[in-house]
Amino acid sequence: MSAASKMAGLPVLAVSDAVKRFGGVLALDRVSLTLHAGEVVALLGDNGAGKSTLIKCLAGVHRLDEGAIAMDGEPVRIDSPAAAQALGIETVYQDLALFDNLDPPANFYAGREIAGPHWLPRALRVMRPSAMRAATDAVLTELRVRLPSVGMTVGLMSGGQRQAVAVARAAAFASRVVVLDEPTAALGARESRSVLDLITRLREQGKAVLVISHALDHVIEVADRAVVMRRGRLVGEEVPTRESQPRLVSLIVGGDA
Amino acid sequence: MLELGLLFLRIGPAIGLVILILVISQLTPAFATPRNVGNLLAQSAVISVLAMGQLLVIITRGIDLSVGSTLALSTVTGALAASAGASTPVVIGVMLLTGIAVGAVNGVVYVFGRLPHPFIITLATLSIARGLALWLSDGQPVQNMPDPIRFIGGEILFGWLPVSTMLVAAIALAVLLLTTLLVAGRWIYAVGGNPDAARRIGIPVGGTLVAVYVVSGLMAGIAGLLTAGRTGAGAPTFGSLAELDAIAAVIIGGASFLGGRGNVGNAIVGALMIAVIRNGMNLMNVDSFFQPMVIGVVIVLAVEADVVRNRLEQRFRLRRALA
Numbered sequence: 001m002s003a004a005s006k007m008a009g010l011p012v013l014a015v016s017d018a019v020k021r022f023g024g025v026l027a028l029d030r031v032s033l034t035l036h037a038g039e040v041v042a043l044l045g046d047n048g049a050g051k052s053t054l055i056k057c058l059a060g061v062h063r064l065d066e067g068a069i070a071m072d073g074e075p076v077r078i079d080s081p082a083a084a085q086a087l088g089i090e091t092v093y094q095d096l097a098l099f100d101n102l103d104p105p106a107n108f109y110a111g112r113e114i115a116g117p118h119w120l121p122r123a124l125r126v127m128r129p130s131a132m133r134a135a136t137d138a139v140l141t142e143l144r145v146r147l148p149s150v151g152m153t154v155g156l157m158s159g160g161q162r163q164a165v166a167v168a169r170a171a172a173f174a175s176r177v178v179v180l181d182e183p184t185a186a187l188g189a190r191e192s193r194s195v196l197d198l199i200t201r202l203r204e205q206g207k208a209v210l211v212i213s214h215a216l217d218h219v220i221e222v223a224d225r226a227v228v229m230r231r232g233r234l235v236g237e238e239v240p241t242r243e244s245q246p247r248l249v250s251l252i253v254g255g256d257a
Numbered sequence: 258m259l260e261l262g263l264l265f266l267r268i269g270p271a272i273g274l275v276i277l278i279l280v281i282s283q284l285t286p287a288f289a290t291p292r293n294v295g296n297l298l299a300q301s302a303v304i305s306v307l308a309m310g311q312l313l314v315i316i317t318r319g320i321d322l323s324v325g326s327t328l329a330l331s332t333v334t335g336a337l338a339a340s341a342g343a344s345t346p347v348v349i350g351v352m353l354l355t356g357i358a359v360g361a362v363n364g365v366v367y368v369f370g371r372l373p374h375p376f377i378i379t380l381a382t383l384s385i386a387r388g389l390a391l392w393l394s395d396g397q398p399v400q401n402m403p404d405p406i407r408f409i410g411g412e413i414l415f416g417w418l419p420v421s422t423m424l425v426a427a428i429a430l431a432v433l434l435l436t437t438l439l440v441a442g443r444w445i446y447a448v449g450g451n452p453d454a455a456r457r458i459g460i461p462v463g464g465t466l467v468a469v470y471v472v473s474g475l476m477a478g479i480a481g482l483l484t485a486g487r488t489g490a491g492a493p494t495f496g497s498l499a500e501l502d503a504i505a506a507v508i509i510g511g512a513s514f515l516g517g518r519g520n521v522g523n524a525i526v527g528a529l530m531i532a533v534i535r536n537g538m539n540l541m542n543v544d545s546f547f548q549p550m551v552i553g554v555v556i557v558l559a560v561e562a563d564v565v566r567n568r569l570e571q572r573f574r575l576r577r578a579l580a
Binding site: 112155156 | 438440447464570
């Protein structure tokens with residue numbers, strides 16, 4: 001499906017003229033954005049530019065006041081986190097939303113446990129730990145994420161490993177779009193490296209990836225396009241390279257610098 | 258080294274219990290006799306049941322202060338039902354439903370009243386349930402417990418195996434299955450580990466919390482059944498401060514007061530530890546005023562162990578990041 005839409009040139013995700021207000025504040029001012037399968041797009045901007053609002057609208061946390069969202073050309077409504085997930089959009093927030101007291105398979109399947117029998121209410125179903133573990137192992141292997149032990153609780157893992165678990169969980173359930181909010185912000189150089197590798201593997205899987213980042217070096221390394229927001233508006237787009245870096249910076253900070 | 262330290266802190270309470278039992282049986286020959294083992298198990302049954310309910314509550318970062326009063330209320334409602342001529346199953350049903358009702362009030366008010374913490378509501382029901390028990394019984398014990406209930410709460414088979422212990426074992430098995438195999442059990446840990454993430458990911462956090470307080474109330478009802486069976490009566494004074502024993506048992510057993518962590522073994526080990534300390538000191542004729550002090554010291558040790566565990570885990574994480 002994603003390959004087909006890529007050939008047709010149809011974006012996996014297209015946001016057009018998105019408007020979001022909080023009281024009198026215009027957080028999104030007619031923002032339009034497209035994401036294609038197998039593409040990594042960086043979303044840049046200073047604090048308060050509207051990046052977080054935009055990704056929360058894609059995640060179903062906020063609802064757009066105006067504008068439209070389409071997937072593969074079909075208009076969709078994203079009015080809850082469950083709706084976003086059902087459409088194949090997964091978001092990794094900065095706080096990662098991990099359960100430190102649980103191991104990676106439990107984290108992967110929290111809230112969507114593999115369990116049966118189906119005639120029982122969901123809460124009373126018996127989990128299938130081996131199925132969840134095998135599926136988690138498969139995803140981690142495919143993404144080449146190496147963890148000290150799959151049976152270890154996430155709370156005992158390093159920042160990079162935790163980030164990897166969160167991204168892999170998103171990748172496992174996102175059939176179309178993965179949104180990452182500052183995935184390398186809290187990491188050291190080597191751990192950032194492995195997360196960047198992970199992002200390129202998501203691209204190889206044909207997923208559309210939207211990354212918020214302040215680290216221009218990382219953006220230049222992994223992103224195919226960079227779009228810049230300022231005060232709720234989309235103010236520019238560049239292919240991020242060493243040469244375009246000064247232009248990106250001036251777009252981010254505004255003015256003619 | 259760190260791994261060993263973490264392992265030790267995890268099984269530490271069980272090791273402590275074994276050492277305690279060995280030491281006390283050396284100190285006093287009356288300890289390791291079948292008769293005393295039966296007594297000890299019977300004494301620990303009520304705390305064990307309450308502690309298992311409290312465990313689930315504490316895993317979700319909560320606390321249930323009402324269980325002692327709920328226990329008393331359920332013995333009174335049960336005894337009154339029996340006095341009114343109700344059959345044994347009805348009496349048992351009344352007791353369990355009393356517990357469930359108080360638990361439901363706790364959970365519903367906590368969740369839908371959007372209270373910041375369950376401390377206050379369960380403190381309120383601690384007071385309300387005790388008052389209700391006093392009012393219903395006119396402040397007097399109510400006799401007339403039917404024989405089958407006396408059998409469950411008071412009979413000791415083969416001179417050492419209380420029927421109540423078998424009930425405790427069955428409940429422990431049920432809680433073990435709930436916490437390790439059922440989806441609901443996973444939700445309890447998820448809510449305790451990261452309530453915000455649980456909500457965002459679509460886990461019914463409110464429903465999980467209400468269920469946990471209902472189960473804790475049910476456990477208080479079962480504890481009431483055992484108490485009424487052992488004494489043959491219902492009384493509004495039963496279970497006084499039992500909630501503190503239950504909380505202490507969970508913490509002494511090694512569950513984390515910060516939530517998210519603990520298993521049924523922790524609750525049972527903690528309850529047995531308290532019972533063994535009390536029983537051992539009684540046998541050795543230690544002044545009974547010392548018992549609360551010793552229990553208090555053990556609580557401090559247990560909480561400190563939890564703090565040390567968290568510290569060790571942070572070191573562990575740091576080392577992984579640098580490795």
